[in-house]
Amino acid sequence: MQCRSLPKHSKISWTNWKLREVSGKRAWEILQEIRGVLKDVAGMEFQPAARKTIDLEGRLVKDGVRRALKRSPDRPHGPCPRHSRVQEAAG
Numbered sequence: 001m002q003c004r005s006l007p008k009h010s011k012i013s014w015t016n017w018k019l020r021e022v023s024g025k026r027a028w029e030i031l032q033e034i035r036g037v038l039k040d041v042a043g044m045e046f047q048p049a050a051r052k053t054i055d056l057e058g059r060l061v062k063d064g065v066r067r068a069l070k071r072s073p074d075r076p077h078g079p080c081p082r083h084s085r086v087q088e089a090a091g
Contacts, residue, residue, distance in 0.1 A: 024054060031057050034065065042068040 031054070038044045044064055049056035 027054050028057065031061050034061050038064050038068055042071070044068055 035046075038061075044067065046060060046064055049060055
C-alpha cells in the first residue's frame with residue numbers, strides 16, 4: 001500500500017482549522033477570566049450559557065460587564081476630560 005500525501009489545499013485547511021481551534025480556546029479562557037473578575041469585584045455570578053459556544057458566552061459576559069458598570073458608583077459619566085481636550089484639538 002502506498003502512502004499518499006494530502007493535497008496542498010487540505011494542508012492549509014487543516015492548519016487554519018488548528019489555528020481557529022487554538023484561538024477559540026484562548027477566547028473561551030479570556031471570557032472565563034472576565035467572569036471571574038465580575039464575580040470577585042462586582043459580586044456578580046450568572047448562569048453559564050445553555051450551550052457551550054463562544055458567541056453565547058460572549059453575550060452573557062458582555063451583558064454582565066454592562067450591568068456591573070451601570071451599578072458602579074464610580075462609573076464615568078460622559079467622556080473623560082482628556083478625551084474632550086483631544087477632540088477639541090483635533091476639531
